[in-house]
Amino acid sequence: MVAAIENGTVIDHIPSDRLFEVIRLLRIEELDHDTVFIGYHLKSRVMGTKSIIKIANRFFSEQELNSLAVVAPNVTLSIIRDFEVEAKFRVELPHEICGIIKCNNPKCICNNEPMPTRFIAQGNTVKCYYCEKEQELPAVKLTDDLGKA
Amino acid sequence: MSENRSLVSIAGLSREKILYLMEMAHEFETHPNRKILDGRIVATLFFEPSTRTRLSFETAANRLGARVIGFTDPKVTSSTKGETLKDTIMMVSNYSDVIVMRHYLEGAALYASELTPVPIVNAGDGAHQHPSQTLLDLYTILQTQHTLEHLNIYLVGDLKYGRTVHSLIMAMRHFSPTFHFIAPKELAMPAEYKQYCQANGINYVEHEDFNEDIIAGADILYMTRVQRERFSDLMEYERVKDVYLLNASMLAKAKPNMRILHPLPRVNEISQDVDATPYAYYFQQALNGLYAREAIICDVLGISLDDIRADKSYLKF
Numbered sequence: 001m002v003a004a005i006e007n008g009t010v011i012d013h014i015p016s017d018r019l020f021e022v023i024r025l026l027r028i029e030e031l032d033h034d035t036v037f038i039g040y041h042l043k044s045r046v047m048g049t050k051s052i053i054k055i056a057n058r059f060f061s062e063q064e065l066n067s068l069a070v071v072a073p074n075v076t077l078s079i080i081r082d083f084e085v086e087a088k089f090r091v092e093l094p095h096e097i098c099g100i101i102k103c104n105n106p107k108c109i110c111n112n113e114p115m116p117t118r119f120i121a122q123g124n125t126v127k128c129y130y131c132e133k134e135q136e137l138p139a140v141k142l143t144d145d146l147g148k149a
Numbered sequence: 150m151s152e153n154r155s156l157v158s159i160a161g162l163s164r165e166k167i168l169y170l171m172e173m174a175h176e177f178e179t180h181p182n183r184k185i186l187d188g189r190i191v192a193t194l195f196f197e198p199s200t201r202t203r204l205s206f207e208t209a210a211n212r213l214g215a216r217v218i219g220f221t222d223p224k225v226t227s228s229t230k231g232e233t234l235k236d237t238i239m240m241v242s243n244y245s246d247v248i249v250m251r252h253y254l255e256g257a258a259l260y261a262s263e264l265t266p267v268p269i270v271n272a273g274d275g276a277h278q279h280p281s282q283t284l285l286d287l288y289t290i291l292q293t294q295h296t297l298e299h300l301n302i303y304l305v306g307d308l309k310y311g312r313t314v315h316s317l318i319m320a321m322r323h324f325s326p327t328f329h330f331i332a333p334k335e336l337a338m339p340a341e342y343k344q345y346c347q348a349n350g351i352n353y354v355e356h357e358d359f360n361e362d363i364i365a366g367a368d369i370l371y372m373t374r375v376q377r378e379r380f381s382d383l384m385e386y387e388r389v390k391d392v393y394l395l396n397a398s399m400l401a402k403a404k405p406n407m408r409i410l411h412p413l414p415r416v417n418e419i420s421q422d423v424d425a426t427p428y429a430y431y432f433q434q435a436l437n438g439l440y441a442r443e444a445i446i447c448d449v450l451g452i453s454l455d456d457i458r459a460d461k462s463y464l465k466f
Binding site for chain 2: 105107108109110112113114115128129130131132133134
């Protein structure tokens with residue numbers, strides 16, 4: 001199983017097929033000095049299989065964490081201090097999502113200019129702010145240059 | 150980025166704003182030649198060619214006394230050298246008081262309006278929006294029917310890709326219309342626009358037939374072109390290509406107030422024998438583009454209806 005951490009953030013109940021997108025979204029590969037435990041394809045009573053990420057000594061902003069809702073709306077987040085769960089919560093999809101989702105319209109300006117994408121959330125769909133094409137949330141792809149918004 | 154008065158989409162215009170622009174266009178119909186933009190510079194940036202729209206905007210600017218700069222073919226600009234739209238807009242913003250732009254990419258005008266305090270007028274962004282076309286359509290409907298309320302508007306032809314018909318639906322949502330969608334199955338009105346009608350309380354009826362009995366109920370018959378390249382199945386194209394052609398004999402039961410509109414250019418979807426009937430109105434519609442665009446240019450520059458009514462510069466012409 002995945003080791004406990006003294007201080008940091010635990011992201012649980014990640015659908016295994018979205019694990020690597022969560023890693024990209026939080027830019028975990030850029031964390032130089034902190035220990036990261038990743039459990040992939042763990043057995044889960046509720047989900048069948050799930051994935052989990054534990055990041056030592058790292059606390060994310062609300063904005064960073066809410067961006068996870070784009071790819072994994074049901075993840076559970078725990079903030080750990082002194083091996084204790086200090087806070088536990090779920091992510092919430094922001095109304096406006098910048099620089100994360102790739103527009104699936106090749107003729108959209110945001111796929112042809114060096115600019116951040118911008119989407120408006122409407123229930124289970126997101127609408128491109130520029131070309132107004134809608135996408136179902138579970139089918140979205142992430143931008144190639146995540147986090148450069 | 151600071152707010153500006155750009156016109157990039159029809160969707161955001163309120164009923165009051167639309168009626169206000171109609172009144173302004175009417176002032177320009179009465180007196181199209183004025184010196185109200187003396188000393189101003191209008192840039193027309195056409196990243197894809199559209200001779201008709203460009204001539205209409207440039208005529209509007211010239212008739213208002215403005216000077217026009219710009220390009221009609223992006224091949225002569227730095228776009229071909231890889232310049233971004235942002236850089237082009239920033240550069241032209243230094244020179245002009247308003248930028249009229251047509252672009253092949255969807256959302257280009259909205260993006261441009263975020264980059265500069267100079268107002269942007271969207272003269273078409275890909276298959277997305279073309280608000281000046283919609284405003285001239287509305288002005289034509291108002292001019293011919295003397296109201297925008299409770300009209301029976303029949304949209305014919307390519308309702309799948311035709312952005313003019315989509316924008317017209319959005320703009321008419323304020324005026325309780327009943328739409329009739331007349332199209333082959335392959336080019337039928339997309340579900341998203343039918344949902345839009347339902348969400349906005351707009352009545353609509355769908356037809357595949359197009360004949361004099363159907364036309365008999367119309368106040369406005371809005372024709373569009375059925376284009377061969379839109380069909381994945383060319384057999385289907387061959388089957389339907391002549392179904393949505395209008396000729397004078399089909400107008401026998403038309404209401405006296407009915408008028409035929411078309412965004413032009415037409416190919417064969419309106420037969421030449423229709424031109425001489427009292428129902429044909431597409432050339433006047435194109436002329437109305439001038440008045441609507443004079444109103445749009447003035448509005449984005451902050452010139453009000455009162456300013457235009459007070460202006461007497463037309464007396465010098």
